[in-house]
Amino acid sequence: MPAPIRLRELIRTIRTARTQAEEREMIQKECAAIRSSFREEDNTYRCRNVAKLLYMHMLGYPAHFGQLECLKLIASQKFTDKRIGYLGAMLLLDERQDVHLLMTNCIKNDLNHSTQYVQGLALCTLGCMGSSEMCRDLAGEVEKLLKTSNSYLRKKAALCAVHVIRKVPELMEMFLPATKNLLNEKNHGVLHTSVVLLTEMCERSPDMLAHFRKVRQLSSSQLVPQLVRILKNLIMSGYSPEHDVSGISDPFLQVRILRLLRILGRNDDDSSEAMNDILAQVATNTETSKNVGNAILYETVLTIMDIKSESGLRVLAINILGRFLLNNDKNIRYVALTSLLKTVQTDHNAVQRHRSTIVDCLKDLDVSIKRRAMELSFALVNGNNVRGMMKELLYFLDSCEPEFKADCASGIFLAAEKYAPSKRWHIDTIMRVLTTAGSYVRDDAVPNLIQLITNSVEMHAYTVQRLYKAILGDYSQQPLVQVASWCIGEYGDLLVSGQCEEEEPIQVTEDEVLDILESVLISNMSASVTRGYALTAIMKLSTRFTCTVNRIKKVVSIYGSSIDVELQQRAVEYNALFKKYDHMRPALLERMPVMEKVTTNGPTEIVQTNGETEPAVLETKPPPSGLQPASQANDLLDLLGGSDITPVIPTAPTNKPASAGGELLDLLGDLNLTGSPVSAPAPQIAQPPFLLDGLSSQPLFNDIAAGIPSITAYNKNGLKIDFTFERSNTNPSVTVITIQASNSTELDMTDFVFQAAVPKTFQLQLLSPSSSVIPAFNSGTITQVIKVLNPQKQQLRMRIKLTYNHKGSAMQDLAEVNNFPPQSWQ
């Protein structure tokens, strides 16, 4: 077997490979050679082979077969073998492999070796990948080495101790006595690593932290003064070639000490006092021309901000940050913006002074800086500067990258809401955002804006005029078009009559308004939701406009056969309004009253006021959609009153957002009738079974029969399922069952699935449930609608199967329901 090639040659050959496939081939060939060589147990070349293996591992090829070889190398006596072996162990092995435990004995022996380099190797490896068992076994050795006088070993031992503490925090006390003398060293290496060790101890355990802070008997062993002294020496001492980096001695050590001081001084007055002087000294004496100096200043500023420093010091820190901002170097500006963001909460006024610089940073080319500047600008907006800041932010919104637009738009909305000096300004700002970044705006901005507009009664004419002008030119931005159509629908009469005080009134005829709404309907760019808005707006205008009612009727009837289910449903309902319920039309389509403000964004919160729903509900998507329109319709029944009017029940489509039913309900909910509530049978309104494909020609209105008693179908293990029934007078063979599942145990039931089976003469349809989690303590329920077709009027029977997760285990149950009331199927 020829001698395996040396690592250099391997690398050279791999570099000649032109393609990935060639490289893979070479590597595989070499791997095969290495594997056969390992099998031969050849000692002389093992080291070389493992080195090659490590190289290939770095390139990304699997190299696990070399692990045992590494162990053998570690056990050998030659230094080069040990070196490669430990390196291989560090790179290839970790806790997950079982092989690493075999190393423990080797490491133990090597820790006591006569050559310091071997000891160093062992310490390195242990510190790199030691598992908790290894650490426990070998911690004693490490601690012994921590106390030697050999600085080479001491620093490595300190780092190893850091790793041990990370893995096995209980061993921290073992290292405590050794740390006492660590800081007395002269060698910077040892100092550095001991500071790291102390930092790690303080971060991990508050007890240690307290221990290090407290005043001890001998003043010379106090930690904080010791650190201060070391830092002072570093700054004051002259040029020391060993530790110098661009004119500053050992900046790394300085930064570490500052960080440790930060941890010690946090929330602790005594320590903070002791540090004040040295921090001021560092801040003023450090040279800022090079990056090194700036690094130290940055750390100093962070420390000052974190500890309980006096105010003069804090002002100094913020001024340093201000100076950073003016620097030309991008890195420094980035760092300054980041730290200002952290401090803006506490030192708001001081940061305000630098507002103009921050706003300038918005125009920077660098993406990271722009993002930081944007976040900081939003944090700085307050009542005084909102106009100026908003101007800058709007300009930024115009010109920034798409990834920022959504965040920027949301931020602008929030800021405008909080600090708007006047309603008109607020509306103007929001409109500006909609026109510039319309497609990036979040969905709930539309309902919020609508609500804002209804609230500012005096601005209606102005608003609708501006919106009309905005969409005249371009109706591709969906949120803008939605808001505009809604407003035109509501306030179209103001638009046509031309009475606007704030701006020059424009002359608009009714036909022009209808033109634009129709083009929105027809356009391919409009989303389904937008079309819905437009159609409803056209309908509302039928009461506000006087001479174009016929045109409106025509438009509405055209869409009665549209392919889009949503539009078709609306159009058919509006058509019916024209035909059968014309007397109700004006009342239904009256203007909306002022809505209550909803401060939450959650889709599940419904604040009911007189059966109206907040616009926030309109835009929310299911799962609770099935439940919401149903409960809204319930209030609706209460309002309409009188049992001789068959109420218009809007059907809530299962897959569409609740906006459809919700919108109609807004119109209907406008009634302030106080009729006696209908003896509403069940709280849930049935889903008519025929709204399945949009092309059905059956009537939409469902007649609610008189009350059918509800039953409890299942009640076991804390899970209770109730059935409530509706039957339709127009289609007597259909029974609609609404199930409600509730959970009286103290833990939630998740992944709840309800399945049902009926005898062959029946047909069953299960609609989607409201959710799959039943909260505990009866705090909520899952609702699901089942439609049963019973043409032969046989007695209803059903078998149900329930699966859910409860208390961590999957539960399943079968049951039969036989106690259906006769009215439900006769």
Place this chain on the structure above:
Amino acid sequence: MIKFFLMVNKQGQTRLSRYYEHVDINKRTMLEAEVIKNCLSRSKDQCSFIEYKDFKLVYRQYAALFIVIGINETENEMAVYELIHNFVEVLDKYFSRVSELDVSFSASEIHL
């Protein structure tokens, strides 16, 4: 805390990699490719600190070689930036005018 230390050249070939946290081997190449893509797309006068997933990258370019260190939030970015430079100076002294070839051929020595 430093998560990893990479030296990758402009074509995407890794010259040196050291991970201080466990990362699956197939994910490593992906990570390296993505990181180098991020660094290459930056221009000269852009910031040397990139936010990537949930940690930060500090990178510095020396001729055709990018040295990238991944750090988490507790580290001082500027100090790490200096560390990179210090490291390069040490390599320079050791190899007397180090070049990319030296790095590739003596990876094991650099590790230690």
